[in-house]
Every structure is written in structure tokens, then in C-alpha cells.
Amino acid sequence: MPLELDDIDVSILNSILEDGRKSFRQISRDTGITTPTVKARYERLVNIGFIKGVLPIFDFEKIEAGAVREKKKFVQLESLKENITKRKRDTSQLYQNSSSLKDEIREIQKKISTGIAINIICDFCEGPVFDKPKILKFANIERFFCCNSCKSGYSQKYRGRIESIKRKYEGKSELDD
Template sequence: MAYKLDKIDTAIINSLMEDGRKSFRQISREINVSTPTVKTRFQKLLNMGLVKSVVPILDTSKLKRSHGIKLESNKKIKNGMSVKINCDYCDGPINDKPKILRFANIERFLCCNGCKTHYKEKYQGRIDSITEQYKNSKK
């Protein structure tokens, strides 16, 4: 099952498509949600791979309308569109609800518990290092 974009996700994306330099505070005022909500949602979109850069460059090939019709590159993002997600370990498609590995301010999307376990084993040193750096930056 793909992640469904809701009205907050689409409002954030469309706001950034108008001006990629907007702050989270500017966007939150524009779309009437809290700044932490904008930041959290943006981070999720970034971790999913839909937002490729802070500028944001969208991979519209990952978007499709409810009936599988791909989005044309010059069209607006709409509520209910789906984002195709690939597993961050095996790179296979995630057809069901993703298994999410969270550490520091990062989310990794995995297709199954096996990939989640293997990802943690393979990258445990990096995960620990990033988590430690994140904790130190919050002090």
C-alpha cells in the first residue's frame, strides 16, 4: 500500500513549488498548521524520496492518481495521490504498509521485517553515529 498524500502534504508541496526558499514558519502561516507539523511532514516527504532536495525537486514519476494515471510534470499535486515507495534495503517495491525504521530525525522505509532487521545489522554503526550526533546537537 502506498502512502496517501493528504491536504497538509499537498499544501506543503505546492507552497514549496511556488517558492522553495520559504521557511517552515512561512508555510505554516500560509496553510494554517503549526511549524513543527510542517517540519515533520517535510522530513517524512524527504525520507520517502518524494522531495529530492531542499529546493524541492519532486520525482513526479512516483506520483499517480487514484486510477494509476501518472501525473504530468506541469500539473499541481492533489489530495489522495499516492507515492510509490521502494524499500531502502532491497530496493523492491513496497506494496503493503511500509515497515518504518526511525532514528535521530531520519526514517527509512522497508518492505518487510526481514529487510528492517538486515538494514539495522548492516548500518548499525552509522545509525549509532547519526543518533549520537543528533542527540549532541539538541543539547
Template structure:
């Protein structure tokens, strides 16, 4: 008998399409089924061959080449998506998680549970901690 995905299978796939980095727990909360159900369904989807891999989608607009060759050459329309070569001469253009301004130097990092947030300055980091204090405390207690 052929495999036919149900609503749960489809919800798991749609959740992973939005963000393939989600944990089984995050997906289970989102689609309102247990974590073991999500894990078992995911493994079944992999075993039947429907899910081949969970792959990163690279935002080339966030990369900037430090050498004289410019990133636009890499992003040219003549190149296929697998022809992109990311080198050590590139830097990642980051934005502050609070003010959305550019992070021009070494970012100020705030670690919350298993997440990291990046800020342009200590003021933004402090304001973020103050603004989301309740959520941060709740996440840190779950560790």
C-alpha cells in the first residue's frame, strides 16, 4: 500500500520548510502534537524517502567580499545556485537584534538557553534584556 501523508505529516513538512532548524519540541508546540509523535513522523518521512535532507538556504545578500572582487560578481544571474563559492575573504553583514542597525565591529552577544542574540552595542543588549526579561527568565529556567 502506498504511503499517504496525513495532516500531521503535512504540518511537520510545512513547519520545516519555514525553518529547517526547528527542534522536534518546537514543531510539536507549533502543530499541537507530542514531541515523540513529531520525531517518529519525521523519521518515517525520511525513511520513506519524502524528506531527503534539511539543507541551509544561504542569503548571499548578507555576505560582503573584503577583497577587490565584489560580491555582485558572485551573485550574477549567470551562476547557478550551487556555483557560489564562499571564501574566507568574505564577511557577514549582521544587524542588531534590537535596533536593526548594522553591527560594524565584534557583536555583543547575549546567550539565552540554546539561542544567541547579537547586538551593535552594550546599550542595545541591556535594553533587549530589560524588554524581554520575562521571556528570558522563562527560557533560562527550562534549561
């Protein structure tokens, strides 16, 4: 059974599209959704594999060619100069101005809507999850399985890692308090 996006998920995704560097608190303010809910929903979307990452978009026009040669701390960039030139050529069509980037974001926002069904893959056998997924929660991580057998098999296979993650997470939360 695929996971369907609701209004909360869509609001969070649209906020991230505006600026992927936003904190959960900033997203909360933008959307009117509580910060813990934003964090939990974001983590769920990451855990099911819908959000693969938030990537930076570089503006290579901001790099001053003279500054690379003049300052020692920019020596590392000297070796990247050819790479930057190549990337500028490769990405110039896509990001030649901010309006094309904004258009691309608008197109993505049109595709993200309430009711979109996201197919879930079993974290153990890697088969499709047809029914309601069986969920294993530990620390701030959720793993999704097609059946209790896969959930049990995963728990046994990764018992040591799971316990280690739980201990680290509990230690962190005690420090945060």
C-alpha cells in the first residue's frame, strides 16, 4: 500500500523547495505546523526514500578569478578552476538566471500535491510493500517492511547496529535535556 502525501507533507515539501537550508523551526513558522510534526514528517519522507537529499545550487559567477590567485587561502580553488569552468558551461543552460530556476521549482511544486502515492520498498527483502507496512522504530529512524517475517529478520540481522544507534540517540537526548 503506497504512502499518500497529505496537506502537511505538501506544505513541508513546498517550504523546503523555497530554501533547502531552512531549519525545522523555520519550516514550522512558514507552514503553521508544529516543529516536532515537521521534523517527524521530514524524517518519514527521508526514511521511505522520497527525499533523497537536499542539494546546494552554486552560483559560480560569484567566484572572483583574481581572488583565486591573490590569496593563499584560496590556493585550493586554483586547482578547481578548470572544473569550475567546465561546470559553468554544463550548468549555464539550466541556471543561467534565477528565473529559470524559479520556473523549475514551480514545475516541481505543481507535481507535489495531496494524494500522491509513494511506493514503499521493504528494507529487508527489497520487495514492494503491498499492504500497510510493518514499521520498526528505533531512535529517530523508521524502517518499513512488507511482512513481520522481514521485520524480524532485519531486527535479528542488524541487532548490534540498532542497539548502538539507540544508545547514541539516548545519550544525545540526555545531553539535550
